[in-house]
Amino acid sequence: MQYHSPASFEDAVGIAASADGTTRFLAGGTDVLVQLRADVFTPDVLIDVKNIEGVKDIVCEDGGWRIGAAVSGAEMSENAELARQWPGLVEAMDLIGSTQVQGRATLVGNLCNGSPAADSVPAMFAADVSANITGPNGERRVAVSEIPVGPGKTSLEKGEVITALHIPQRGDNAADAYLRFIPRTEMDIAVVGCAVNLRLDGDTISEARVSLGAVAPKVLLVDEAAQAIIGTSLDENALNALAAAASAACNPINDKRGTIKFRTHVAGVLARRAAKIAYDRVRASK
Amino acid sequence: MALDDKKNGEFKVVGTRPNRPDGVDKVTGRARFGADVSAPGMLHAAIVRSPHAHAKILKIDTSRAMASKDVKAVVTRADFAEGLEGDDLNVLENVMAGEKALYDGHAVAAVAATSPLAARDAAKLIDVTYEILPHVTDVDKAMAKDAPVIREGAADKSVPPGLHPNVVRYHESGHGDVEEGFAQADLVIEDSFVTEAAHQGYIEPHACLAQLDADGKGEVWCCTQGHFNVQKICAKLVGTDASQIRVTASEIGGGFGGKTAVFIEPVALALSRKTNRPVKLVMSRAEVFRATGPTASTSMDIKIGMTSDGKITAGQGTFRLQGGAFPGAPMEFTAMCAFAPYNLENVFQVGYDVMSNRPKQAAYRAPGSPMAAFAVESVIDELCSQLGLDPIEVRLMNASKEGTKASYGPRFDRIGLVETLEAAKAHPHYSAPLAEGLGRGVSCGFWFNHGGETAVTLALSEDGTAALSVGTPDIGGSRASMCQMVAEELGIPYEKIRTTVADTATLGYNEVSHGSRVTYASGLAAINASRDAVEKLCGRAAAKWGIDPEAVYWDSGYAKPSGPNAGDFEPLALADITKNMGATGGPIVGHFEATPEGAGVSFATHIVDARVDKETGKTSVERYTVVQDAGKAIHPTYVEGQYQGGAAQGIGWALNEEYIYGEDGRLQNANFLDYRIPVASDLPMIDTVIVEVPNPGHPYGVRGVGETSICPPLAAIANAVSGAAGVRLKQLPMSPPRILEALDVQANG
Numbered sequence A: 001m002q003y004h005s006p007a008s009f010e011d012a013v014g015i016a017a018s019a020d021g022t023t024r025f026l027a028g029g030t031d032v033l034v035q036l037r038a039d040v041f042t043p044d045v046l047i048d049v050k051n052i053e054g055v056k057d058i059v060c061e062d063g064g065w066r067i068g069a070a071v072s073g074a075e076m077s078e079n080a081e082l083a084r085q086w087p088g089l090v091e092a093m094d095l096i097g098s099t100q101v102q103g104r105a106t107l108v109g110n111l112c113n114g115s116p117a118a119d120s121v122p123a124m125f126a127a128d129v130s131a132n133i134t135g136p137n138g139e140r141r142v143a144v145s146e147i148p149v150g151p152g153k154t155s156l157e158k159g160e161v162i163t164a165l166h167i168p169q170r171g172d173n174a175a176d177a178y179l180r181f182i183p184r185t186e187m188d189i190a191v192v193g194c195a196v197n198l199r200l201d202g203d204t205i206s207e208a209r210v211s212l213g214a215v216a217p218k219v220l221l222v223d224e225a226a227q228a229i230i231g232t233s234l235d236e237n238a239l240n241a242l243a244a245a246a247s248a249a250c251n252p253i254n255d256k257r258g259t260i261k262f263r264t265h266v267a268g269v270l271a272r273r274a275a276k277i278a279y280d281r282v283r284a285s286k
Numbered sequence B: 001m002a003l004d005d006k007k008n009g010e011f012k013v014v015g016t017r018p019n020r021p022d023g024v025d026k027v028t029g030r031a032r033f034g035a036d037v038s039a040p041g042m043l044h045a046a047i048v049r050s051p052h053a054h055a056k057i058l059k060i061d062t063s064r065a066m067a068s069k070d071v072k073a074v075v076t077r078a079d080f081a082e083g084l085e086g087d088d089l090n091v092l093e094n095v096m097a098g099e100k101a102l103y104d105g106h107a108v109a110a111v112a113a114t115s116p117l118a119a120r121d122a123a124k125l126i127d128v129t130y131e132i133l134p135h136v137t138d139v140d141k142a143m144a145k146d147a148p149v150i151r152e153g154a155a156d157k158s159v160p161p162g163l164h165p166n167v168v169r170y171h172e173s174g175h176g177d178v179e180e181g182f183a184q185a186d187l188v189i190e191d192s193f194v195t196e197a198a199h200q201g202y203i204e205p206h207a208c209l210a211q212l213d214a215d216g217k218g219e220v221w222c223c224t225q226g227h228f229n230v231q232k233i234c235a236k237l238v239g240t241d242a243s244q245i246r247v248t249a250s251e252i253g254g255g256f257g258g259k260t261a262v263f264i265e266p267v268a269l270a271l272s273r274k275t276n277r278p279v280k281l282v283m284s285r286a287e288v289f290r291a292t293g294p295t296a297s298t299s300m301d302i303k304i305g306m307t308s309d310g311k312i313t314a315g316q317g318t319f320r321l322q323g324g325a326f327p328g329a330p331m332e333f334t335a336m337c338a339f340a341p342y343n344l345e346n347v348f349q350v351g352y353d354v355m356s357n358r359p360k361q362a363a364y365r366a367p368g369s370p371m372a373a374f375a376v377e378s379v380i381d382e383l384c385s386q387l388g389l390d391p392i393e394v395r396l397m398n399a400s401k402e403g404t405k406a407s408y409g410p411r412f413d414r415i416g417l418v419e420t421l422e423a424a425k426a427h428p429h430y431s432a433p434l435a436e437g438l439g440r441g442v443s444c445g446f447w448f449n450h451g452g453e454t455a456v457t458l459a460l461s462e463d464g465t466a467a468l469s470v471g472t473p474d475i476g477g478s479r480a481s482m483c484q485m486v487a488e489e490l491g492i493p494y495e496k497i498r499t500t501v502a503d504t505a506t507l508g509y510n511e512v513s514h515g516s517r518v519t520y521a522s523g524l525a526a527i528n529a530s531r532d533a534v535e536k537l538c539g540r541a542a543a544k545w546g547i548d549p550e551a552v553y554w555d556s557g558y559a560k561p562s563g564p565n566a567g568d569f570e571p572l573a574l575a576d577i578t579k580n581m582g583a584t585g586g587p588i589v590g591h592f593e594a595t596p597e598g599a600g601v602s603f604a605t606h607i608v609d610a611r612v613d614k615e616t617g618k619t620s621v622e623r624y625t626v627v628q629d630a631g632k633a634i635h636p637t638y639v640e641g642q643y644q645g646g647a648a649q650g651i652g653w654a655l656n657e658e659y660i661y662g663e664d665g666r667l668q669n670a671n672f673l674d675y676r677i678p679v680a681s682d683l684p685m686i687d688t689v690i691v692e693v694p695n696p697g698h699p700y701g702v703r704g705v706g707e708t709s710i711c712p713p714l715a716a717i718a719n720a721v722s723g724a725a726g727v728r729l730k731q732l733p734m735s736p737p738r739i740l741e742a743l744d745v746q747a748n749g
C-alpha cells in the first residue's frame, strides 16, 4: 500500500488518476482506517487530503456556506452560526460516533463511504447541499443527492475528489431536523434515518424536502413525502399523509439491524417526528 | 463509631472502602494485560477458522503459506496430543477441529509468522478444502426429528431413549405431586419462553504469550480466570506434564465466566514447540464472538398454579438449552435455579442439553440461572397481575427460608431472600408513583455459589509487612478484599499488605475464579492462613517470654500474655517478632489449603422501571434498584460494583444483545456495532442495597456476590416492559422489532 499526502487537490487528482489498483482518500479515516484494521478493505493507494490548504475552512460564501473536505463534526458543532441556521444538518453530523470520532469524521467521508445508513447524508439531501468536484476532466458541481449510487458506491469517476461542500443560503422562516432510530442511545448505526427541511409562509409550509436513510440501497429524497405537507400547517392529516408517503417510499432489507416491516413503519414515525421538530423550530425562531 | 453501627462494630478494616491496590496501574495504563508482554525472538500467530457452520475437512494445504520467508510454522490437529477422551477430547476438538468443523469460526489451523500482519496474511494462504454438511443452530430445530446430527454417540446415559442424538444430557428434579398442586390452584398459567445466546462481552480479547521447549518445559502468560486450569489443559493437549508448564495470569479485562475456558494457549504452545520461539496469539473481537463461548440459548415451558390469595401450589418447568457443538449447556442449573426462591410443596423440572452448530457455550455469570428466572418470574408476574396481587407480597408469602426444602433437593441453611424482599418493599423506589407510560417489574433470583480447591500463602517480611499469594485471578477487586481480611486478622494496616495472584509454580492447585467463589474461598483461606501465621507469631513471643504458647494471644497486631497468670510482659508488635524471625526459628509463613464447602447460596430482588415507545418499540430503563444478600460485604464499593455490573449486563441481554445467525449458519453480528451491549448513556444510575445475612460457612459470613446479580434482571426488565407495553414479552432480547411485533399481534391478531 502506498501513502500520499499531496499539498494540492491538483496533485491529489494526479495521484488518484494514475493510481494502479484501488484508491481511497483519507479524510478523518474513521471509515477507511477502521476497514483497513478490520481487514475489510485494504486500498493500494491511500491519499491523505488533510494537508491541502482550505480543507478545514467553514466560511460564509454566496449567502450560504462552504465546508472544507476535512472539516470534522466537532468543528461544525462549535460553529454557532452554522448550528443556528442548519440545526438538522449539524445534529445529524453530531450523531456520528463518539467524542473521539467527532474529532475526525467529516461530511465528505460520510457521503463518499456510500453507506445507505450514513447519518449526515439524509440531512444533506434535505438541505440540498452540493459538492465541488475536481478531477482529470476539470471541475464540476453536483447536488449531493446525485453522489451515492448504491451501498459503498458513488458517482465519482476515477481520479475525482470532492474539494468542498456548499450549503445553500438559509433564507427566512426555515429550519431542518434529523432523527435516526437506533436501539441504543449512541454508538450505533441508523436502522432508519429521516431529515426534514421546511420553509413556512405564516403557518403554512411553502417548501419542504424529506429524505430517508437506511431504508433502501441508497439514501432517498422522497418528493411524495414533501408534497404531502406542502401547503399544510402540519395538521394531523398532513402528518398521516407524510408518514404514509415515507413508509411507501421504503425499499429496505431484512437484516441483523431491523426487519422490512419495522423499518417501513418506523420511517413513517420518524418522518412525523422530524417534521414536527423542524416546524416548531421555524415557529420558535420567529 | 456510632452505636447504631454495632453490626460492624467488631470489624476494623472489613466493611470499609479503601482504594484497590491495582487501581493506579489500571487508570494510568501501566497494568499489563494479556497482549501487553513480548519476548525476544517472539513470533505472532493467527488462526484459520472455518467459514462454514458444519463441514468435513477434506484437506489442509499449507504450501502457499509456508512459501513465505516470514512464515515459520503451521499447526493443525496433527500437532496435538492423541488418544484424549471425554472432556479433554471435547476441549481439544474445540481448540482445533479434527475431522469436522462444527461451527462458523471453528479453528482448523494456525500459523506463526514474524509479525501480526504476516501471520494474518499467511492465514489466508492456507487452503482448506471442505465438504459442506447440513447444519442447525436453533435449539428446537436441533432436537427435531430430521435435524442434522452434530456428532453421533455424544449423548450420555442420562438421556432417555427415543430422543434425537443431538440431545446429549437430560436432567430431572423436584418433589411432591405437581398435578395435585395444579388441582389446588385457583389460576394456572402455562406459557413458553425463548432467550437468545448472549456473549459475556468482556473488553479484553483473549491473548497469550507461550513458549514450549523440545523437552516439554513450557511457560505461558495469558489472560484467564484460572491459570491452574490453563496449565492442566495445556499439558494434556500438547502432551506434557502439568508441572512442567508454568502459567502466569495477566491482569484481566473482564471474564464473567467466559475466561474459565481455554481456547488459544495450547495453539500458541504447539506453534512454539514447532518453531522453538516464543509465540504470541491475540484474538480479534470477531474471533471472540465467533469462537469463544456465549451463553446457551434456551426454549422453555413453564406452568405455575396459584391460589387467589397468592400461594403457589405447584411449579413445573421444561428447559431446553443449546450449548453449541459440544455437551455442556448448563440446563441442570437452569432447572435447579428456576424455582429455588420459592417454598413449594410440588415442583418438577426437566432439562435438555442440546448440541447445535454454534460455538461451545461458556460459563456466563450464574450459568443457566438468569434464563430460568426470566421464564418463571414472568409467569409469576402474570399470575399476580391477573389475580390483582402485589408482586412483592406474593413473593414474600412463598419465599424460601432457613429449613425450606429447596426445589433442587437440599434444605436451605440460613438464607436472606426474605430480607431482600423486605428491603425492596421498604425501598422508596417500590412506593414511588409510576409515571404515565412506565411499567414496573420485580423479580427474585438465585445462585448456588461455590467453594472449590484453594491454596494460599501468607509470607511475613522482616519489616512487619505481609505478602499474600493467591491462585485466583482478580476479576472484581478481590485483591483489595484479601488485603482487608488479612489486615483484620493480623492487626496491621491495609496498606502494609500486598496480595499477588501468584503463578502455578508458587502455590497448590486453585480452581478458576468462578462460582462467585473468590472472596468466599480465597478469603476464607487468607483468613485461615493469617490465623496460621498468628499462631506462629504467638509461638515466637511465647518462646521469648519463656511461657506456654497457649498463654499468648493476638490482639490488634500485638502478641500479649493472656492474663496475670501468664506473666507480665510488654506486648510484642508483629514487626518486633518478624524483625528477628531468622534467628528465632526462621521465616514465618501462614498457609491454607483446602476445598471449602460452605459457600452460602445467595438471593436478590430487583426493581425496574421501564418506558416503552409504542411507536418504535424502543425501551429505556429509567430506574433500577438491586437488593442482594452479600452475607458480609468485605469491600462494599466492590460489592455494589458487582450488583451494578450484573444489572447492566442483564439490561443488555434483556433488550438488545443476541447472537444472530443467517440461513447459512454464519454469525451475522460478530462485532460491537451489531452485537449491541448497552453503552453508558443507555443505563440509569443503578441503585444498590446490600443486605447482610451472614453465611455460616465463612468466618466473616461472606457469600459470593458476582453472579446472583445477573439472575433477576432479565425477568425484572421483562415484567417492567410488559407492563409498559401492555403485552407480555416472551422472547429475549426484547429488541424494538420484537416489541412492535408483539404489539401488532395483540392489536391485529
Ligand SMILES: Cc1cc2nc3c(=O)[nH]c(=O)nc-3n(C[C@H](O)[C@H](O)[C@H](O)COP(=O)(O)OP(=O)(O)OC[C@H]3O[C@@H](n4cnc5c(N)ncnc54)[C@H](O)[C@@H]3O)c2cc1C
Residues within 6 Å of the ligand: A023, A024, A025, A026, A027, A028, A029, A030, A031, A032, A033, A034, A049, A069, A095, A096, A097, A098, A101, A104, A105, A106, A107, A108, A109, A110, A111, A112, A113, A117, A118, A119, A120, A156, A160, A161, A162, A163, A187, A188, A189, A190
Ligand atoms: C466508532 C465509530 C462510530 C461511527 N458512528 C457513525 C454514525 O453514528 N453514523 C454514521 O453515519 N457513521 C458513523 N461512523 C462512520 C464514519 O465515522 C463516518 O462515515 C464519517 O463521516 C466518515 O468520515 P471520515 O472523514 O472519517 O471518512 P474517511 O474514512 O476518511 O473516508 C471515507 C470515504 O470517503 C472517501 N473520501 C474521503 N474524502 C474524500 C474526498 N475529499 N473526495 C472523495 N472521496 C473522499 C474515502 O475514499 C472513503 O471511501 C462511525 C465510525 C466509527 C469508527
